[in-house]
Amino acid sequence: MKQRYLEGAVDAVAAQLEASFGVVSHNYARCLQVVKSFRDTGDDFDVKELEHGFLELDQSRFLEIAHHRIGTLIGSQIVWQTFQSAMAHAASANAAVSQEIPEAIRLRRTTTRIALDQASMGRKMAKDLRE
Numbered sequence: 001m002k003q004r005y006l007e008g009a010v011d012a013v014a015a016q017l018e019a020s021f022g023v024v025s026h027n028y029a030r031c032l033q034v035v036k037s038f039r040d041t042g043d044d045f046d047v048k049e050l051e052h053g054f055l056e057l058d059q060s061r062f063l064e065i066a067h068h069r070i071g072t073l074i075g076s077q078i079v080w081q082t083f084q085s086a087m088a089h090a091a092s093a094n095a096a097v098s099q100e101i102p103e104a105i106r107l108r109r110t111t112t113r114i115a116l117d118q119a120s121m122g123r124k125m126a127k128d129l130r131e
Helices: 002-044 047-051 064-074 078-110 118-130
Strands: none
Touching: 002 047, 002 064, 002 078, 002 118, 047 078, 064 078, 078 118
């Protein structure tokens, strides 16, 4: 019985992490595509490209019951702590690729607040994304 509860809870936690990092991976690829387009198209870049193609990261599922079961069965909160750390990393990485970088591109195209030329900015963003 304990084994079944443990396996079910671990499966639920693993599935949530997989789904979250799948969204981050998709948004990373979309951001890289947008940055390359921004870098290569010059003044022809359409800022409407920044409005679609990114997925929403669901940060509302903490799986409290699954974590409680795991913690009780193994006598440690290491899985909960690791889950929180991984989800925080996913949220931070996702914010960078789906909000911060696109917003910087939008500011460069629609205002004069960013003085760096478009090609240089695009090259730097593409380099930073690959590292």
